[in-house]
Amino acid sequence: MEEFLRLIIGKYNYWIYITLMMIGLYAMIAKNNLVKKIVGMNIFQTAIILFYISTGVKKGATIPIIEHSHDAAHQAVRAADYINPLPHVLMLTAIVVSVATLGVALAVAIKVYHRYLTLEEDEILKQIREP
């Protein structure tokens, strides 16, 4: 039981990311409104970003900006003192991708709206079926 609890608490971030991902995925699949789907898509993407950031965390480490002095005698930098910067870099890219996708998705959604005058998927499909 205790071990189970430790599992729950020790990986809290991971559980949350899974939850968020499920929320996002659910919204993308099951929601009827196109903008809601887009919101879901962004939540889905942010969840993955959260996951990546969580992998980079190190207990007892600080942000990855190296403290340095311009004296020659600076002490050696220890990797364990700084949080892993690599996931951050990757996720910067991922955020950019998500905002780019968002822009395109919204543009397309606006086009859809102007053709069918609704954002509800079922209403659109109904219009397609009975023109």
Added chain:
Amino acid sequence: MSEHYPALLVILPLLASFFISAAGWLRPACCFPLAVAALGASLLVSLGLLSIVIGGGPVSYRLGGWAPPWGICYQVDHLNALVLAVVSVVGFINLTAARTHVKKDFPERAGPFYTLYVLFVTGLLGMVVTGDAFNLYVLLEIAAITGYALIAMGKGRAPLSSLNYIFMGTIGACFYLLGVGYLYIVTGSLNMEDIARLLPPLHGSKVVTVAFVIMMVGIWLKMGFFPLHAWLPNAYTYAPSPVSSLVAPLMTKVMVYVMIRMVVTVFTVDYAFGVLGLNEAVVWLAVIAIVAGSVLALAEKDVKRMLTFIVVAEVGYMVGGFWLGNRPGFTGAVLHIVNDALMTLCLFLAVGNIVYAKGNSRWESLPGLFRTMPWTMGALVVGALSIIGVPPTCGFFSKWYLLLGAIQGGHYGFLAALLFSSLVSVVLFFRIFEMGYFEPLGAPHGPTHGQDGTTTVREAPLGMLAPLWITALGLILVGLYTGQIVGRVIRHAVPAMMF
């Protein structure tokens, strides 16, 4: 200079796309020549790269001068050199055909169109050439975003289909990204070869298993593998002609390449076929994909839409062939990437011509086409024969290897599915030919359309016919050179573990 080829391959079209975009504002007439120059250059580079790889084995290139796994590196071996050549050839040929469509349908948006076109090809080339799992994701997104926009340009339902594609594509890409993340969390690396080096001790890990599964699902989503194909037919049908003849041949094929690359280079054949033992199940999925794709195609009354279902079936060919896990199956799958890209290009270009002349490609517009558009229909016949698998068109040879793989692997379900889909293709295409040939029906011995020429030939312009026929002849040439392609390229790409 030749040592910079891997970088130049991607950089040249990338740089050109910025100039094209600017030219769209400043001097719209320059857009098309710039695009042709860019893709032509990258075509030459990719062919050069192919010959280098054939001559001297794999090439690698460190971007920014950093050694992998710290920096990103490009890794060109026999497998991706071949796919690179295919991507650049298809991109280039289709570009030359696109001009007429653009002039007719959206002349005022030529600048952004060519920009996105070139970026799309850049993205695909980058995906194929890269040796870094995360870099692949970024390029995948470039290809995807440009693809979404290009598809959404179409008329009618295109925006809705594109939106659907955006959702599915994003899920697919994110699953892939998640898979990369899972690999990262257990190995700490993003470089494909480095991951492969670190993975064997971790084969028992649940994380690796899930990474594999989720990555495959993501890739399958992107390639439209059967139960995950729902977005594909609409997106490809409603896209403008030059876009569907670009996206349909390339996107799925490149994703198949990505799948092969991931399994072979990252997870290794040993793991995917040995430890997990999923092959049987995946091949059966492929069987379902082939059968379902073929049957669904039968129900369609629009040539373009029918072709999209054929694409779904063809994806089944490649996935199934690869997952047979033996040498002929692998050869067949890789060969089919090449052949199918060319075949679908040929068919979609031909349909593009029909759409250009008739406004749509539904059955109503088919009757009498053999008379009014003989050249287009001739090329369509060549493409169809290739899909059916008639020698000496190239489609026969990949089917041959796939069949051989199925027999060698003892997988008779796959064999039956391949034959079934070939037969269905016969029905599908001859239905079209019949309509183009017979209708309007003549009375027996009463020549309604005699030699005196009651119907006139109204062909598509030469700018569209020439690329079409180059592709059609290419199908036959590639077929005759199959021995060379397999012997000098694909044979070296087959993992040593396969037999």
Added chain:
Amino acid sequence: MEPLYSIRPLIAVLVSLGVVPILISSRNANVREAWTFVAAGLKFLIVLSMLPTVLEGRTVVCTLAEVLPGVAFRLRVDALGMLFALVASSLWIITSAYSIGYMRGLKEHSQTRYFCFFAVALSATIGAAFSANLFTLYLFYEMLSFATYPLVTHHQDAEARRSGRKYLLYIVGASIGLVLPAMVLSYHLSGTLEFSGQGFLPRSGSPFLLGILLFIFLFGFTKAAIMPLHAWLPAAMVAPTPVSALLHAVAVVKVGVFCILRVLTEVFGLDLLASLHLGTAVAYVAAFTIIVASLIALTQNELKRLLAFSTIGQLSYIVLGVALLSPKGLTGGMVHIAMHAFGKITLFFCAGAIFVATGKKHISGMVGIGKQMPVTMAAFFVGALSVIGLPPAGGFLSKWYLVLGTLQAHQWPLLVILLVSSLLNAAYFFPIVYRAFFCQEAQSLFQNTTREAPLWCLVPLVITAVCSIVLFFSPFPFLRLAELAAP
């Protein structure tokens, strides 16, 4: 003996393909037909030029490209191939002449298309004859299927469409559904597809598998019209008569039989067949087809359909002869390719000539026609003799060898079947001839004046009829080639 390396086989194949662009672009019908003659003549001469080499027992080889490991796109001229090519290319010249008469006589539409696809079909036929391996054979087999489709459906009416569908369904369906997997399986078993005198399939294969394989091949090459996959042939009779004459009596169907011969002799090999007793099985399938086809032919009223069923039966003679696995039987079967070709093409030409001259298709409407078209009906009689196998027509020779073959193989039942079927053949041909010439004045449906078909139609059928008789007296080179081909 050392084969002769030459590109002549390739030229022989390509010459008719190369003429297609000229045919398409020529505006004048006379120019177009002149080019057809040029192509046909050239093709015949090239084939003929290789005859001495082949008669020496050597082969002519031309390799184009290695497409699969161990499988090349290769042409090879051997005795059997030469025999077939000689028949096809010589008859093309005659048929071209006949086509002109027929098509112009009926003022058919789309003649350019017709001549083009005819040329392509001939290319495919010669290619099949010269194939050095199963792959090349399959290539030309498929090419022939697709090239003949526009010819079969030439009339572009509802019936043509129906027949065209049937034609494709049977021929392409079987070649993809049956031959292709069988080929892959053979390749899997042996690693090659190259024909060899002893057969290339491994002797060690499981008999069951090999048996299945043989029957897949046998029924897969539907062009041979082995029952029960024969229904396409009567349906294909909607085509213009020259097409039926050359393609559905000579080129297409014989390519099917030719494929089966190749499979029997050079894929499996006679020894393997003998050791597994598969030859007998094939022979009985063929025998069944012979009898049933002849019986059905008796009931036909439409002349071309009758000829089609007769063809189905005659094709199985060839298969039967080879399946006997005895030297005489082999020779008989192979030479029957030539003899039947000349006989049957005469019959078809006659049917076409009657149609052009009178518009009649049905036998019941031909009572007394001998009065009006004596030359045609005389030729018809010669053709019938040849097909039945009576002297002095060439068909007698091949049937004679077949009978000897059954004796050599000690297959008494098959001998009986051969004789019975000959009687049946006579039973469906002789009444036509009889009623054409010897009917009462009152029954005759025709005037007593001679009014033959146009000369372009008449001359070819006289030539083929004469050939049939000449072949009885001097069967060289066909008999010599057949003897060379039979081990």
Added chain:
Amino acid sequence: MIWQLDLLILTLVVFCGIGAIMIRDLLGAAILFGAYSFMMCLLWTIMGAVDVAFTEASVGAGVSTVFFVAAVYHTTRRTKD
């Protein structure tokens, strides 16, 4: 980092996420999504990913929300679910 705060924000993130997709008003969804992004940004600051947090603050909470609002402004706020 203070784990209680961490937990609190994580939970808030989930609630904002659920809220954004449940609320029956698209403008509300856009705003809630902005809040969600901002919570996310805080979370990443806590986890030491300052650059990412900075980006998320400007992109996710800023520009993305503006995009959403712009899109909703030109379409409709109505939603059935």
Added chain:
Amino acid sequence: MKTLGLIIVVLVGAVLVYATVDFPPFGDPASPASLHVSPRYIEKTVEETAVPNAVTSVLADYRGFDTMFETTVIFSAGVACFLLLRVSRRRPPASRQYRHRLTGLTFRVKDGREISLPLRDFEPLDSIWTPHDFIIEKVCRYLIPFIQLFGLYVIAHGHESPGGGFQGGVILGASIILLSVSHNLRTALQRMGEKASALFSPFGVLIYAGTGALCLVLGYNFLDYQALAALLPGGPIMARSHGIFLVEVGVGMAVMGTMVWIFKNLASLGRYDEGL
């Protein structure tokens, strides 16, 4: 659809949970991710690139190639929105309205007739016109320069502190967006026209890719900033630092241009008349 969605979601969740059990503990400094590749970035960044912010150095140098394509993604999104939304044909209005600023009187000019009015006193009352909110307008007007200054700072100071081209670019872009939200789109378009924003974004990416190509021309690998030592002061290490700066400027320009571009298209449905 809802049930199907639920099933899929639960399935995916279960698979992910299944894997999570085998994850290294959260925040473990000894996890493979912290031990294999990343230590080099932390330990060598100052030494190899003279950039203390490891994120910046990895972003723009070690994995600079990714970032170039990330910028390209943004650029292509801008082009995509333009392609999809921009309406090129615009019909001239049948009649125009003008409003006197002081009195609020409006009058109408019919049939596209041209009249000359002192624009200081009159403002055109077309579809672009939105009622002014004095407070918001003034506050934003004073705020925007500072926002832009901050944006520039973020770009320039990415080497030492959080931030960089991307964040700075977004902030710069946001300042223009703020302008168009608080005033109207025309004001924003006067500051940064459509053509300007549309050219800014390819130009920015071009700076990035061009820097890389320059390295290639100078005989090094693509994006190997060492090559710039031939052109810039300081040794190869400082050249890397400078190269990173150049690239960050490019990113900033591209992102600023694209954000504004996308916003304008989205907010005006590609008609470029009325904003939010």
